[in-house]
Structures are given as C-alpha cells and as structure tokens.
Amino acid sequence: MPTGAMDRKQRALGTTSAVSSPAQDSFLKKTSLFFQREQVMGYTLIAPAFILLGVLVAWPFCMALYFSVTDSWVGQPGSFIGLRNYWNLLHDGIFIQTLQNSFVFTFSAVILKTVLGMTLAMLLFRTVRFKKWVRGAVLLPWVIPTALSTLGWWWMFDSLYSVFNWTLINLGIVQVGPNWLGTPYLAKIAVITVNVWRGLPFFAITILAGLVSIPQELYEAAKTDGAGAWARFWYITVPMLKPVLAIVILFSTIFTFSDFNIVYVLTRGGPINSTHLFATLANQVGLQSGKIGEGAAVSLFMFPILVMVVYFQLRFVRKE
Amino acid sequence: MKMRTRKFLGQLFTLHLPLVPFILFALFPFYFMVVTSFKSDGELYDLKAVPFLIQRGATLEHYHLLLADTPFLTWLFNSVLVSVLATGISIVIAILAAYSLARLRFRGAPSFGTAVFITYLVPTTLLFLPLAQVVNRLGLADSVWALILTYPTFLVPFSTWLLLGYFRTIPQEIEECAMVDGCTRFQALIRIVLPVAIPGIVCAVLFAFTISWNEFIYALTFISSTAQKTTTVGVTAELIRGDIFYWGSLMAGAVLGSIPIVLVYVVFMDYYVSGLTQGAIK
Numbered sequence: 001m002p003t004g005a006m007d008r009k010q011r012a013l014g015t016t017s018a019v020s021s022p023a024q025d026s027f028l029k030k031t032s033l034f035f036q037r038e039q040v041m042g043y044t045l046i047a048p049a050f051i052l053l054g055v056l057v058a059w060p061f062c063m064a065l066y067f068s069v070t071d072s073w074v075g076q077p078g079s080f081i082g083l084r085n086y087w088n089l090l091h092d093g094i095f096i097q098t099l100q101n102s103f104v105f106t107f108s109a110v111i112l113k114t115v116l117g118m119t120l121a122m123l124l125f126r127t128v129r130f131k132k133w134v135r136g137a138v139l140l141p142w143v144i145p146t147a148l149s150t151l152g153w154w155w156m157f158d159s160l161y162s163v164f165n166w167t168l169i170n171l172g173i174v175q176v177g178p179n180w181l182g183t184p185y186l187a188k189i190a191v192i193t194v195n196v197w198r199g200l201p202f203f204a205i206t207i208l209a210g211l212v213s214i215p216q217e218l219y220e221a222a223k224t225d226g227a228g229a230w231a232r233f234w235y236i237t238v239p240m241l242k243p244v245l246a247i248v249i250l251f252s253t254i255f256t257f258s259d260f261n262i263v264y265v266l267t268r269g270g271p272i273n274s275t276h277l278f279a280t281l282a283n284q285v286g287l288q289s290g291k292i293g294e295g296a297a298v299s300l301f302m303f304p305i306l307v308m309v310v311y312f313q314l315r316f317v318r319k320e
Numbered sequence: 321m322k323m324r325t326r327k328f329l330g331q332l333f334t335l336h337l338p339l340v341p342f343i344l345f346a347l348f349p350f351y352f353m354v355v356t357s358f359k360s361d362g363e364l365y366d367l368k369a370v371p372f373l374i375q376r377g378a379t380l381e382h383y384h385l386l387l388a389d390t391p392f393l394t395w396l397f398n399s400v401l402v403s404v405l406a407t408g409i410s411i412v413i414a415i416l417a418a419y420s421l422a423r424l425r426f427r428g429a430p431s432f433g434t435a436v437f438i439t440y441l442v443p444t445t446l447l448f449l450p451l452a453q454v455v456n457r458l459g460l461a462d463s464v465w466a467l468i469l470t471y472p473t474f475l476v477p478f479s480t481w482l483l484l485g486y487f488r489t490i491p492q493e494i495e496e497c498a499m500v501d502g503c504t505r506f507q508a509l510i511r512i513v514l515p516v517a518i519p520g521i522v523c524a525v526l527f528a529f530t531i532s533w534n535e536f537i538y539a540l541t542f543i544s545s546t547a548q549k550t551t552t553v554g555v556t557a558e559l560i561r562g563d564i565f566y567w568g569s570l571m572a573g574a575v576l577g578s579i580p581i582v583l584v585y586v587v588f589m590d591y592y593v594s595g596l597t598q599g600a601i602k
Contacts, residue, residue: 032504041505042426049417049476050432056451056473057439063450075456116342123339134339136589138346143585143592145534147552148574152353155567161364163352163371197345202596209597251441258443261536265556279445279537286449287541296449303446310441 067296074290085297095298098276104188105277106257109195113252114245116196117203122237124204125211135205142201150265153194157181157266184274187267191275194262199255203248210244211237243317250313254306278302350578357382357572364568382568383576386559392573394547395554398464400580402539402550403532406471410528411521413472414479419509421480422487423495433484440477447473448537455542466542467550471532478531479524482595486520487513523595526588533581551577 034040068085072078089095120138127134141149156163157180165177180186214237222232260279263269269276269284276284278298286295352371356364358378363369369376386392420426421433451470452461460466494516495508503511514521539553546558555573559566585592 038424039426042420042424042429045416045420045424046432048413049436049480052413052472052476053435053439056454056470057442057447060447060450060454061442063453064447067450119338120342123335123342126335127339132589134343135593136586137343139589139592139596140350140582140585141346142596143530143581144350144578145536145552145581147534147536147556148577149349149353151556151570151574152349152356155356155571156349156352158567161367161371161567166367166371197349200342201346205593205596254441254443258445260445264536264540279443279448282445282449283537283541287452292449292453299446299449302443306441306443306446 064296064300067293068300070293071291072293074287074292078293081293085294086301089294089297089301094273094276095281097273098278098281098298099301101188101273101275102257102277105192105195105259105275106253109192109199109256110249110252112192112196113199113203114249117200117207117248118241120200120204121207121211124208135208138204139201141198146198146261147265149198150194150262153190153197154181154266157190181267182271184271187271187275191263191266194266195256195259198262199252202252206244206248207241210241214240246313246317250310250317253309253313257306257309258302353571353574357568357575359568361568382566382572385566386569386572386576390554390559390569390573391546391549392551392554392576395549395551396577396580398549398554399533399551399577402464402467402471403529405468406475406532407525407528409468410472410475410479411525414476414483414524415514415521417476418480418483418487419513422484423492436477436480436484439473440481442474444474444535444537448541451538452541462543462545462548464543464548464550467535467539470538470542471535475528475531479528482524482527483517483520486517486523490516519591522588523591526584526591527595529584530581 069080069082070078071081071085124131124135124138155161159179159182162177162180164180165174168174168177178186180190218236218240219232222236227235257277258279259277260283263275263277263280264283267275269280278301282295282298285298286292289295355372355374358380359374360376360379360381363374363376417432417436421429421436451473455461455466455470458466458469460469490513495505495512498508498512499505534552535550536552536556539550540557543549543553546554549558551573555570555577559570559573
C-alpha cells in the first residue's frame with residue numbers, strides 16, 4: 001500500500017474516533033440528517049422487504065409466465081410456443097377434471113367450514129367453564145403440521161384397517177367397509193373432511209372474535225322489542241359478522257383452492273385423478289414428469305381465478 | 321335449587337352436549353395417532369382388536385425403530401435450524417417494513433402496503449415451480465439454505481401485515497416525545513416502540529415459527545437428499561417404502577414431529593388466539 005493512502009486512511013480513522021474537524025462533523029451530521037428525513041428513512045426501512053419480495057416473488061412470477069409459454073423441461077430451456085400449453089390444457093381430460101375437482105372441493109369445504117365454524121363459534125361464545133382449554137383443543141388441528149396430521153387421517157382411512165370401517169362393521173351397519181381412498185367420490189369426501197377438520201379452527205376462532213365485538217346492548221334492545229332468538233340471530237348477529245365473515249371466507253377460499261398438502265399425502269390426486277387440485281397436478285406435470293412449461297401453465301391457471309375471488313370479496317367488504 | 325337444575329339441564333343440552341362432537345372431531349385424530357404409535361404390531365394388524373385402545377400392552381418399538389433406524393433426529397434438527405433462522409430473518413425485515421408503513425410518510429407508501437397485502441395472498445403453490453429453478457441457479461438446490469432463503473417470501477408479508485396493525489395501535493405521541501428529547505427516529509423505534517410492541521412481535525414470531533415448521537411444498541420440491549430434509553417431508557416421504565407401510569413408526573414420527581409445536585402452542589396459547597383473530601380482522 002502506498003504511504004500516502006495509508007496516511008489518509010489513518011487520518012480518516014483518527015478524525016472519526018477522536019477530535020473531529022468541523023468539515024467532517026458537518027458531513028456526518030448531514031448524512032445522519034439525510035437518513036432521518038422521513039422520505040429517505042421510509043425507503044431505507046422498507047428496502048429489505050422490497051428486495052426480498054422483488055427477487056423471490058415478483059421475479060419467479062415473471063419466470064412462471066415465461067415458462068408457461070415455452071415447451072421447457074426441467075433444466076433445459078425450451079422454445080417459445082405461444083399459448084399452446086394453455087390451449088392443450090383446456091383440451092386435456094385430466095386438467096378439466098382437476099378444474100372441476102378444485103371448484104367442488106373449494107365450494108363444499110368453504111361452505112361446511114362457514115356453517116360449522118359459525119355454530120362452533122356461538123357455542124364457544126357461551127362456554128364459561130374450562131373456556132381456555134376448550135378453545136385450546138378446538139384450535140389444535142390448525143397448529144399441528146398438516147402433512148403429519150394428514151398421515152393420521154390416511155391411517156384412519158386405510159383400506160384394510162380403517163377405524164371408521166371397524167366401527168361401521170361392529171355396529172352392524174355394513175358387512176364390508178368401503179375403500180375410502182380407492183373410490184372416487186369417497187376419496188373426494190375424505191379430502192374435504194380433512195380440509196374442514198384442519199380449517200374449522202380458523203373459522204371458529206375468528207368468528208368468535210367477531211361475536212365478542214358485537215355490543216350486547218343491541219341484543220338487549222331487540223329483546224325488549226320482542227325479537228325472538230332466531231330474529232336476533234338473523235337481524236343482529238349475521239349483519240354484524242358480515243365483514244369478519246367476508247375476510248375469513250376470502251382467506252379460506254384462496255388457501256383451500258391452492259391446497260397441496262392434504263391431497264398430496266392422502267391420495268396423490270387419485271383414484272383416477274378424482275382428487276387432483278391445481279397444485280398437485282402442477283407438481284406431477286412440472287416436476288415429476290419434468291414438463292416445467294406445462295406445469296407452470298397449470299399453476300398459473302389458478303391466478304385469474306384467485307384474482308377474481310379477491311376482487312369480488314374486497315368490493316363486497318368495501319361496500320359494507 | 322330447582323332453578324339451578326333447570327339451568328344446568330338447559331346448558332347441558334344447548335351447550336355442553338353440542339360441543340362434544342366438535343371437540344371429538346378436533347382431537348380424535350391426535351388421540352388415534354398416539355394410540356397407534358404405542359401399539360404392538362400384533363395388535364395393530366389384528367382386525368378383531370379394538371382399534372381405539374391398547375389392550376395388549378404399550379410398546380416403544382416404533383419409537384425405537386424411528387430413532388435408531390431412520391435419520392429422524394437429523395430431520396428434527398433441520399426443522400429447528402430452518403424455522404429459527406427463517407423466522408429471525410423474516411421478523412427483522414418485517415419490523416422495519418411495518419414500522420416504515422405505519423409511521424413514515426413517503427411517496428409510494430400506500431402502494432407498498434397494497435403490494436405486501438397482495439403477496440400475503442399469493443399461495444406458495446403458485447410459485448413453487450419457478451422458485452425451484454431460482455434456487456437451483458443460486459446453487460442452493462438440495463440444501464436447507466434453500467428453505468431458509470425462500471420461507472421469508474411468505475413469512476415477511478404475513479408478519480408485516482400483523483405488525484402493521486399492531487404498530488398503528490401504539491400512540492404516536494410517545495415516540496414524538498422521545499424525539500423531542502433528542503432521540504433519533506431509529507433510536508425511538510428500538511428503545512420506545514419495540515418494547516411497547518413486544519406482545520405483537522411475540523405473536524408474529526410464534527406464527528412465523530409455526531408456519532415454517534409446518535411448511536411442506538417447498539421442503540418437498542426443493543430438497544431430495546435424505547440428510548437435508550425437514551421433519552414434515554422426512555416422515556411423509558421417507559418412512560413409506562414401496563407397498564409396506566410401517567404404520568406404527570409412521571404415527572410415531574407424526575407424533576414426535578408435532579410435539580415441539582404443540583409445546584410452544586400450549587405455553588403461548590393466548591397469543592395464538594389473539595394473533596389468529598388480528599391477522600384476519602385488521
């Protein structure tokens with residue numbers, strides 16, 4: 001290192017640590033003030049999040065768009081084929097089946113979760129004894145890793161040792177138990193059941209919070225005006241819960257529609273593709289068969305559907 | 321006395337009895353997993369035996385097989401490593417971003433807020449295919465670091481959203497006082513806002529940790545070597561070989577893989593309940 005540079009460096013170090021020259025001082029102050037300005041500070045604090053989401057969410061999203069218009073295989077760039085992947089999918093029996101499955105699955109699961117969640121929330125609202133433990137027990141399915149609890153359900157639906165079949169046989173209801181995961185419509189029911197089991201706590205606890213926030217005076221006033229239990233539920237509880245319900249249903253619709261874990265562990269999309277959802281099909285086409293272009297197109301089909309769901313739900317919430 | 325019995329009966333039929341099926345529905349799968357994991361193979365695969373109970377003596381053989389013959393402890397270690405690091409990184413990033421969005425006025429702040437909310441709603445299953453390619457290109461394929469890097473993509477939007485709601489409830493005056501007394505804004509954030517926001521931060525940490533521990537699709541698709549897997553994927557993918565299922569060990573793995581998160585949950589139950597409702601309502 002040339003001595004001049006060394007000298008300068010030492011001087012610089014000296015000035016910051018010991019006595020500072022007025023020029024240096026004002027420079028530091030300026031820098032510090034610069035970062036204190038709201039504009040600058042705002043951008044600085046948000047930069048890490050912005051960079052992260054840009055590089056690992058926005059960029060992969062663009063990559064997915066790009067893959068979906070090529071005939072790429074895993075690890076090999078393909079050539080541009082326009083919208084042919086999408087076109088082929090719309091003429092593919094398995095994809096159409098998946099599309100149907102996804103709507104049936106999401107629709108039934110969300111409705112069941114809403115109705116059962118509402119019922120459970122109203123019961124929890126009135127629970128006084130062991131309140132904490134009851135709520136704790138109800139929330140448990142939501143906390144445990146879904147992949148692992150679904151293994152438990154898999155065992156419960158086992159073709160030979162199913163605990164449900166054992167019960168049905170020993171109660172004398174059936175002679176031979178059904179093959180839950182080997183029969184298309186039963187497998188659908190199984191997958192929906194596990195999804196409801198896992199999603200119910202979220203509905204119940206959130207709706208419960210909504211119930212707690214309804215002022216009790218409304219009910220008392222309605223009571224003195226002679227409104228019955230049903231009228232109070234329909235004209236006070238339901239309208240007051242609408243905003244909470246809208247948000248819960250929005251979240252649940254998105255995450256039910258895009259579910260992967262339950263189907264992957266329980267049925268892998270079978271039997272005969274009767275339980276495939278977008279995510280499991282995308283995984284099968286994109287990674288297991290290696291057709292990443294087509295797989296990306298399968299995933300991306302979710303996007304416009306989800307955008308529409310979000311749009312309508314948010315418009316509904318705003319209006320309320 | 322009569323009034324009390326009537327009230328008791330009323331409550332029994334309209335409240336306690338209807339709650340029973342819900343609680344059974346919620347807890348039975350766990351009960352059954354635990355029972356299965358302690359049952360000897362002879363009883364487990366006997367169609368005449370009552371599946372709900374252990375009648376021929378409990379056994380630890382499934383747990384022994386799991387711990388001695390499979391890399392279960394490695395998977396557990398990987399899960400801890402990934403969850404702790406991904407949570408730590410995400411919470412720091414989220415605190416900065418949430419503070420910035422809650423307090424500072426700068427051009428584009430509302431759009432950033434919307435962008436965070438939108439990425440919060442993007443399901444992981446939408447992007448796993450291209451993200452696997454990104455991870456490959458970064459040379460992180462088949463390593464737990466791929467997960468530590470990618471988990472923040474869903475933890476940061478979620479935690480930012482949760483903390484944003486929390487920061488907004490803290491009165492701005494206490495910071496302004498500190499700044500009048502000569503604190504810089506950053507010092508005010510560290511010394512004044514964070515201590516007040518601790519309940520919110522604990523909540524965000526718990527949720528981020530739980531979500532990382534439970535994550536499945538990234539861990540399944542980004543990693544293929546056994547030694548780099550996390551618990552959820554290891555138990556699900558590696559314990560099933562061919563057509564022979566070791567149901568006892570499989571259930572033992574599911575139970576042991578859930579216990580850490582259940583312990584955290586039991587200790588911090590109130591935070592889970594409040595965080596769940598806040599995330600959705602705010």
